[in-house]
Amino acid sequence: MNYSSLKIGLFIPCYVDQFYPQVGIATLELLEKLGCTVTFPLNQTCCGQPMANSGFEHLTKSCDKLFYDLFADCDYIVSPSGSCVLHIKDHLKVEEKPEESKKLRRRVYELVEFITDILKVDSIEAEFPYRVGLHQGCHGQRGLHLSQMSELNAAPFSKPVSLLKKVKGLELIELDRADECCGFGGTFCVSEEAVSVKMGKDRVADHIRHHAQFITGSDMSCLLHLEGILKRRNSDVKVKHIAEILNSAVKQIPAPIS
C-alpha cells in the first residue's frame, strides 16, 4: 500500500526534542524512507504525562488541547516513545470534544508498532554490526503490547525484536530478566532516587553481564536513565534508540570497534 497520501504527524516528546534531537531526526528520516509523508507541527511541547503520573492530571488540560489542535488533522500520529504514546492513548481528553478526542487517541502510534502493524514492512535496509541488548520499556510492552510480557502464560512475540532481526550484523543478546523495569518512572526517578538508581544499575548490569555493546529500546526515557548510570561509571556501553539503529543505512555506519 502507498502511504505517501496519508498525513503522518510526528510527535517528538519534549525531552527527546531537547536532549536527543538525533532520535527525532532518525525517526523522521526512517518514516520518510519507508514512504511516509511526515509533518512536524512546530508548536508541540509535551504529552502531559509528567504532570499526570505525579497526580496532577487536572493540570494537563492545556497540553491535551495543544496536542489535539496540532494533530487533529493527521491520519496517524507517530512518536518514538511508548510511554508518551500510552499516556495519550489512555488519557488525552479535550473537554468540549470528548468523541473527537477518543478518535484521535486511536490514531496515535508508537514508532515500532506503526512500522510493524500499519506499514507492515518486510525489510529494512540497515546495518548495525554490534552486540545489542533490548530494554523493553514497560509502557510500550505491557501498555501497548509491543511484545509479550513474561507474567502471562501466552504465546511469545516481540515487535521490536522482529524489527531488530532485520538489521544486518546486529547480534541481539539474551538477558536474565527479559522485561524488568529500569526504574526511570518519570518523577519517580528523583522522588525515589535510591530505588530508581538501584533498578537502573541492575538493568545495566544484566546487559553488561551478557556483553552488550549497545542498549536499545523504543523509549528514550528509559535509555536516558540508563545512559546516566553508564556514563557515571565510565562504561563503554552506549545507548541507542531503536529508531537510530533502524535508520542506520549502510553508508552511515562507523567502523565497528575492534
Add this chain to the structure above:
Amino acid sequence: MSKAIIEHAAASETFNKDESYVDWHDETLWFVRQKRDKSSKLLPEWEQLREAASTIKNYVLSHMDTLLVSFEQKAKENGIHIHWAADAAEHNEIVLGLLKQHNIGKMVKSKSMLTEECHMNEFLSKNGIEVIDTDLGERIVQLRNEPPSHIVLPAIHLKKKDIGDLFHEHLGTEAGATDPQYLTEAARQHLRDKFLTRRAALTGVNFAIAETGGFVVATNEGNADMGAHLADIHIASMGFEKIIPKQEHLGVFLRLLARSATGQPVTTYSSHFKKPREGQEMHIIIVDNGRTTQLGRPDFRNSLKCIRCGACMNTCPVYRRSGGHSYHNAVAGPIGSILAPNLDMTKNADLPFASTLCGSCSNVCPVKIDIHDQLYKWRQVLVKGGHVPQSKELGIKAMSVILSQPRFYQWSGRLGRSVMRTIPFMVNNGLNPWFKQRDMPEPPKESFRDWYVRNRKA
C-alpha cells in the same frame, strides 16, 4: 508499635545503604517470582483460571450483602457463632471479650494479615493476653518485635544468621548455628509446647463459602489445624471480602493461590472448617474496617478481590529493592499501596507514588486487579485532597505552565541547555537528586525543532 512513620522514599534510601543485601533480597524474591512463572506456565488454562477467579470475585463484590447474610445463616446453622466488627477496635474487643469470658490469658494464632491490620497482638498484650504466633515466619518477626515484611513470607527480609542469633537469644539454640533444619526443629519444639497448653486459637480465613457456611484456611505448616484442633475455642477473623459464593469455586482459587504465591501446586494444608467439634466453640468475626468505604469507591473497589497471594510483591521491582517495612502498612507492596490510602490518606499518601507504574503487578495478579492503574488513580485523589507536599505541587505547576506555552517551552529549553553547557555545576550538584548517582544527558546546541526549522523549513 505506633512509631512515627518514615516515608517510603526515605526508608528505601536506608534499605539501599547495603547494596549486597539489596541484591540478596531482590534475588530471593525474584526466585519466588520465577517459581510462580514456572508453575503457572505448566497449566495451559492459567489465563482462563485467572479470568474465572476475577469473574467470581467481581460477582462477590456486587453481591456482598446477600452472600454475607447467607454465609452467616449457614454458619449459625452449623453451630458457629458469628460476630460483626465495624472496625479494628471492635474486632479486637470481640476477641478480648471472648477470651475474658472463658478466662483465657494465652492464645495461639496462625497467620492472619487482618489481625496485623487491626494491630490485635499489641492490643491484647496491653490487656494482659499473651499471643503466640505459630507460623514460623510470623513467630520470628514476633520475637524480633517487628511486623511481617511480606504477607506470605513474613521473615523474607532476614538471613539465616539473623534467625540463628534470634533463636540463640530466645530459644537457647547454639550460638552461631545457622542450619535451617536445626533451627526449625528448635522452633518446632518451642511451638509444640504452646500448642498443647493453649485453650484458645485464632486463625485467619482464606475463603468463606456462602453456600455452606464453611471456611478454608491455607497454610504450609499445618499450624492453623494444630492450634484450632487442640483449643477449646477457635476464633477465625475474616475481612468480609473473603466470601466466595460456592464450594466448587474453591477449585479455581486454591489452584491459583499457592501457584501465585510460591509456585507450589497447592498449599500443604488446605484446612476446611465447617462446624465446631463436640465441646468446642467456634467463632467467626467478620470485619469491615474500611472495606465498605473501599467497596463504595468505583475506581478502587476491585482491590477487594485480593486473595493475599503476594505475587505482586514478588514481582514488584520496587518492593524487591525497598523491602516490606518501607511500606509502613500491614500489607506491603503494590496491593498494600492501593489498600492503605483507603485506611488513612494522610499517613499513606506516599505509597501510591512508590511505583514506576511498570504494570507487572496487574499481570501476575491471579484475580486481575488493575493494581497499577489504581496506583495512578490514587495519585490523582491524593493530590486533589491536598496530601502531597507543597513543594512538589509548586514544581509540577511550574512545569505545567511551561509546557502549556510552546514559545515559553522553546525558550526555557534553550536557556536550560545553554546553562548546562556553560555552567554545568548549576545542575551537576548535590541538590539535584538525578546527579547524585547518574550523569545528566549531554545538552545539544540544537533541539530537534531547531534542526527541523533549519533543515526542513528553510
